Amino acid sequence: MTDAAELKARTRALLAEHPPAETDRPDFLRARFDAGLAWVHYPAGLGGLDAPRALQAVVDAELAAAGAPDNDPRRIGIGLGMAAPTLLAYGSDEVRSRFLKPLWTGEEVWCQLFSEPGAGSDLAALGTRAVRDEATGDWIVDGQKVWTSSAHTARWAILIARTDPDLPKHRGITYFVCDMTDPGVEVRPLRQITGEAEFNEVFLTGVRIPDAHRLGEAGDGWRVAQTTLMNERVSIGGARIPREGGMIGKAAGVWRDRPELRTHALHRRLLDLWVDAEVARLTGERLRQQLVAGQPGPEGSAMKLGFARLNQAISGLEVELLADEGLLYGDWTMVRPDHVDFTGRDAGYRYLRSKGNSIEGGTTEVLLNIVAERVLGLPPEPRNDKDVPWKDLAR
Amino acid sequence: MTRQPDLLYSDTEDDLRAAVRSLLTDRADTRTVLDRVEEPSPYLPGLWEALASGIGAAGLLVPEKLGGQGASHREAAVVLEELGRAVTPAPYLTGSVMATETLLALAADGGPAADLLAALASGERVAVLALPFSTAPRKPIEPGHRVPAVADALAADVLLVPRPDGLYAVDAADAVVTPRSSLDLTRPLAVVDTRDAEGVRLAGPEAGPAAVRRGLLAGAGLLASEQLGIAEWCLEETVRHTKERYQFNRPIGSFQALKHRMAHLWLDLVGARAAARAAADALATGAPDAELTVAVAQAYCSGVAVRAAEECVQLHGGIGMTWEHPAHLALKRAKADQLALGSAGHHQDVIAALADLPAPA
Numbered sequence A: 001m002t003d004a005a006e007l008k009a010r011t012r013a014l015l016a017e018h019p020p021a022e023t024d025r026p027d028f029l030r031a032r033f034d035a036g037l038a039w040v041h042y043p044a045g046l047g048g049l050d051a052p053r054a055l056q057a058v059v060d061a062e063l064a065a066a067g068a069p070d071n072d073p074r075r076i077g078i079g080l081g082m083a084a085p086t087l088l089a090y091g092s093d094e095v096r097s098r099f100l101k102p103l104w105t106g107e108e109v110w111c112q113l114f115s116e117p118g119a120g121s122d123l124a125a126l127g128t129r130a131v132r133d134e135a136t137g138d139w140i141v142d143g144q145k146v147w148t149s150s151a152h153t154a155r156w157a158i159l160i161a162r163t164d165p166d167l168p169k170h171r172g173i174t175y176f177v178c179d180m181t182d183p184g185v186e187v188r189p190l191r192q193i194t195g196e197a198e199f200n201e202v203f204l205t206g207v208r209i210p211d212a213h214r215l216g217e218a219g220d221g222w223r224v225a226q227t228t229l230m231n232e233r234v235s236i237g238g239a240r241i242p243r244e245g246g247m248i249g250k251a252a253g254v255w256r257d258r259p260e261l262r263t264h265a266l267h268r269r270l271l272d273l274w275v276d277a278e279v280a281r282l283t284g285e286r287l288r289q290q291l292v293a294g295q296p297g298p299e300g301s302a303m304k305l306g307f308a309r310l311n312q313a314i315s316g317l318e319v320e321l322l323a324d325e326g327l328l329y330g331d332w333t334m335v336r337p338d339h340v341d342f343t344g345r346d347a348g349y350r351y352l353r354s355k356g357n358s359i360e361g362g363t364t365e366v367l368l369n370i371v372a373e374r375v376l377g378l379p380p381e382p383r384n385d386k387d388v389p390w391k392d393l394a395r
Numbered sequence B: 001m002t003r004q005p006d007l008l009y010s011d012t013e014d015d016l017r018a019a020v021r022s023l024l025t026d027r028a029d030t031r032t033v034l035d036r037v038e039e040p041s042p043y044l045p046g047l048w049e050a051l052a053s054g055i056g057a058a059g060l061l062v063p064e065k066l067g068g069q070g071a072s073h074r075e076a077a078v079v080l081e082e083l084g085r086a087v088t089p090a091p092y093l094t095g096s097v098m099a100t101e102t103l104l105a106l107a108a109d110g111g112p113a114a115d116l117l118a119a120l121a122s123g124e125r126v127a128v129l130a131l132p133f134s135t136a137p138r139k140p141i142e143p144g145h146r147v148p149a150v151a152d153a154l155a156a157d158v159l160l161v162p163r164p165d166g167l168y169a170v171d172a173a174d175a176v177v178t179p180r181s182s183l184d185l186t187r188p189l190a191v192v193d194t195r196d197a198e199g200v201r202l203a204g205p206e207a208g209p210a211a212v213r214r215g216l217l218a219g220a221g222l223l224a225s226e227q228l229g230i231a232e233w234c235l236e237e238t239v240r241h242t243k244e245r246y247q248f249n250r251p252i253g254s255f256q257a258l259k260h261r262m263a264h265l266w267l268d269l270v271g272a273r274a275a276a277r278a279a280a281d282a283l284a285t286g287a288p289d290a291e292l293t294v295a296v297a298q299a300y301c302s303g304v305a306v307r308a309a310e311e312c313v314q315l316h317g318g319i320g321m322t323w324e325h326p327a328h329l330a331l332k333r334a335k336a337d338q339l340a341l342g343s344a345g346h347h348q349d350v351i352a353a354l355a356d357l358p359a360p361a
Helices: A004-017 A025-034 A053-065 A077-090 A093-105 A221-235 A247-257 A264-292 A299-321 A323-327 A347-358 A364-375 B011-027 B030-036 B047-054 B073-085 B092-104 B111-121 B207-244 B256-285 B290-315 B317-321 B327-339 B344-354
Strands: A110-113 A129-132 A139-149 A156-162 A173-179 A185-190 A199-209 B127-129 B146-151 B158-163 B166-171 B176-179 B189-193 B200-203
Touching: A004 A025, A004 A053, A025 A093, A077 A093, A077 A110, A077 A156, A077 A173, A077 A221, A110 A139, A110 A199, A139 A156, A139 A173, A139 A185, A156 A221, A173 A199, A173 A221, A247 A264, A247 A299, A247 A347, A264 A299, A264 B256, A264 B290, A264 B344, A299 A323, A299 A347, A299 A364, A299 B256, A323 A347, A364 B256, B011 B047, B011 B073, B030 B327, B047 B092, B073 B092, B073 B207, B073 B256, B092 B111, B092 B127, B092 B158, B092 B207, B111 B166, B111 B200, B127 B146, B127 B207, B158 B207, B166 B207, B200 B207, B207 B256, B207 B290, B207 B327, B256 B290, B290 B317, B290 B327, B290 B344
Parallel strands: A110 A156, B127 B158
Antiparallel strands: A129 A139, A129 A156, A139 A199, A156 A173, A185 A199, B146 B189, B158 B166, B166 B200, B176 B189
């Protein structure tokens, strides 16, 4: 069993052998991966040491103190948070050793081809088809995906597609690794209400995927995708934030700096939200302590729901507080950022971008259903779509 | 960097919870409580002895050398969660937290305060502050002979009476305690008149009010745990009911309109637990931001308890409106608790002062 002391020693050895000041960033990151210090809870040989996940903090603290470069996790969030756990759980040895290292170092960016124009909350209804080419064993994929962040920078994608339309919707799906440089992949920016295009539409036309890039059995893609989606929710709300971290700090800062803008009505709302934000911070801290103590609870879904509501309410308040300046907007130019910062830019941007917080990664309405059914054990709504072949569903 | 409180429950706290829950299930289930609320005294005979002395809950805040259990606000908070869940009539918040904490501030040098504290810690006697139950920790204390709306005065042997020249302990037998018809049936209020009672002086005009404020602050902080317990019971009962109740050929809990309301309550509860734990931990560790943390817990948890109790009544439909169903006990406790020890608005004002978010000039 690897303990904190051993990890500290290994980290120092890495730093001694590859002094950050004299080592190229990619070289340092590759060496860190090879030393098993990339994600210590991963298996040895795949960037880890089979150590407890909580001990990663020991390594990160040592590296940060030494000024070592990191892998810019904001840029490769989909790869780290979603693709990697799925590759680890379902990939063959060849797949895992081919993909995990450049994924972690950031040399290869990943994106996620899940949502479709006709399959949002009801993701299992997706219609992108993958058909087996009996001659070569490859899969030929046709369809359209949407809300794909990083598609324009991605080298690889995780993809789910329908391989058997005659089965009920959850059963005819297969999970693949898709090459984003395939000539049949077309990426178009999807401009959103903020003016920028953080996401893309991805059109797939005759895209060829070797069978070796299938994850899990044919028809088992829905189960494989659960691994991906579960990890998406784990990765949200993991970081420790100080009091007044996030949106509330921005609004409170304006309140303190600009006494001329204060009104009694806004004061009450600010205090309401300040309390809610502080309670959300404590909730996140409690969740973190539960994870460290090895008692993960269902509170993670609470974080995502609360975060969306708070961001929207606080940024809305901030726009109102700014009065005349609230009537302005920083910049409507269409840009394609390689990561998103919800608290970045101006209040108007924050207000508009936060509207997506209750839609992306599971709408608030769907997450409330999940809380009600999985946490509280309430009975599901009657359903008429579970045992019907996918091809016979209304659309 | 903000101090990180311990927000989990320890094994000792879990054991204590189990002991209190088992006692209340055996001796003070909601039916038993309901049957008694219209008696002259709603307190269940023998329950206090079992809780205070048997389990030792009365002395949790008191160091062993002063006759207590040497535990902390964290453990007392767990007791209050359970008392809130069961809406138990017991002078625990008022006596074992508020009066006890007040005496703790005065007992270091022995004397009558220390003697009384030891008697409270053992569960042998009960004392309460002779102040209106709505008194907030930061409000100036106005001494007076006749105090309206003193909580649990009916259960008290001793009244702690703030007077212009200090804090006095007055035997309840020497005071006139007149019961009032209270919104919260399980925490009765009384008018307390100590005009003709001399009492024993415990502290002077400086130390007395400071000690009382400390008692009120601990009370406000731990009231959040009682409110958490109330909300938890309300949600559990509502989920249970809506799973079992059929209308339109379905359990009503399968309708999204209802499940979303219950899911929202669960979210509120998750936050309330974090806030209440933070307040208990801040009091237990004497954290520098304890006053702010207590204000946050009160500003948040009092609304959660009321919302949970109101939803409990509504989602039970007609049955929730009956005297027979215990939902109204929780609603009355939650609504009274919202006013106790300072309203949410008062606690927000405290936050505005402490967190530098001033009101418009």
